[in-house]
Amino acid sequence: MTAPGPLHEALAALSLVDHHCHGAVTADLALGEFESLITEGAAWPGISPFDSPVGVAVRRHCAPLLDLPRHVPPADYLARRSALGWREVNRRFLAAAGAEAFCVDTGYAPHPLTSPAELAEAAGAAGHEVVRLEQVAEAVAARGVDADGYAEVFRAAAEEAVRRPGVVAVKSVAAYRTGFALDPARPRDAEVTEAARRWLAQGGRLADPVLVRQLLWTAVDLGLPLQLHTGFGDADVRLHRADPALLTDWLRLTAGTIPVLLLHCWPFQRQAAYLATVFEQVYLDVGLALHYTGPARARAVLEEALEITPFRKLLYSSDAYGVAEFHHLGALSFRRGLAELLQARVDADELSLPDAVRIATWTGRDNARRLYGLPPSEPSRDPSGRPTRKV
Numbered sequence: 001m002t003a004p005g006p007l008h009e010a011l012a013a014l015s016l017v018d019h020h021c022h023g024a025v026t027a028d029l030a031l032g033e034f035e036s037l038i039t040e041g042a043a044w045p046g047i048s049p050f051d052s053p054v055g056v057a058v059r060r061h062c063a064p065l066l067d068l069p070r071h072v073p074p075a076d077y078l079a080r081r082s083a084l085g086w087r088e089v090n091r092r093f094l095a096a097a098g099a100e101a102f103c104v105d106t107g108y109a110p111h112p113l114t115s116p117a118e119l120a121e122a123a124g125a126a127g128h129e130v131v132r133l134e135q136v137a138e139a140v141a142a143r144g145v146d147a148d149g150y151a152e153v154f155r156a157a158a159e160e161a162v163r164r165p166g167v168v169a170v171k172s173v174a175a176y177r178t179g180f181a182l183d184p185a186r187p188r189d190a191e192v193t194e195a196a197r198r199w200l201a202q203g204g205r206l207a208d209p210v211l212v213r214q215l216l217w218t219a220v221d222l223g224l225p226l227q228l229h230t231g232f233g234d235a236d237v238r239l240h241r242a243d244p245a246l247l248t249d250w251l252r253l254t255a256g257t258i259p260v261l262l263l264h265c266w267p268f269q270r271q272a273a274y275l276a277t278v279f280e281q282v283y284l285d286v287g288l289a290l291h292y293t294g295p296a297r298a299r300a301v302l303e304e305a306l307e308i309t310p311f312r313k314l315l316y317s318s319d320a321y322g323v324a325e326f327h328h329l330g331a332l333s334f335r336r337g338l339a340e341l342l343q344a345r346v347d348a349d350e351l352s353l354p355d356a357v358r359i360a361t362w363t364g365r366d367n368a369r370r371l372y373g374l375p376p377s378e379p380s381r382d383p384s385g386r387p388t389r390k391v
């Protein structure tokens, strides 16, 4: 590990924009409930999610924020978490994340979660909303619509959803529903009507390839940045179909339209880096992988993401869901990983220090500010009064 230097200080002092995350659970959690939230798999009998890279990272890097020794056993960690109560736990981790803004995906909530405003308030940051388009489509179907009217009613509902105050982007989970090996063309009206007829008769979640294509093209028409889940996710995703390189033909057709933000990407961060290098509208992050690899390996993932990516094209996200530990752990892993790799390049004279600081600031904050049109802000983000955080 590179010794701490000016890049660690610069990244420790930088207010981040976490451009993709979810809410934190608004309830105290038993050990088993907490374990189920720190894995993309499940808490299988005899195999605790604590015995994994993310589990040891929680015990190492989150325990001190609950006034516990590093590497504390899981049972002690959960006992202290419950004693403090979820409000105080959320406040501590969200403040420690040091974000000036969170862009919150509100479309996935199997648990009771903080709203974007509640998340932001606990962190002393700004909260923005990202509208998940599959949820809009499914709400349209649930309210009742006929197949002939589906396309127009969905488009109107999406337009209404993005007019809500605080909405800065839309998101699709097409990777989960069909994968990206789709016909890239905008579907014809008759195709959409026929597909809608099948889906509305069958019910269930939106997973028809024609309707998913229509959803992606509706995102283009809406004109807002589009976040796309790619790569790593839970067992519901078929990883080989979530490779962002499968979007190549669609990206050709949509060149010159909306910004497309490839989320997570791992293990396809190199494919995503290629796309961000050759398509003006493509950006990427390595959220989710940051806390699942932890500070011990975040540098390696970021290094691959940055091998060829233009520096205005990489963003920071935590993709934290459920436990506020992940809003903190994502930020810590990002700051530390990026500081280590940039400091090493400065030490090797591959990069000047001012250039390295500029890259850190773009990646952690300014690329997201520019893309989402977020105002610069200096929130009172550190209630403990510490001027910077340790990276």
Ligand SMILES: [Zn+2]
Pocket: 020, 021, 022, 105, 319
């Ligand atoms: Zn997410």
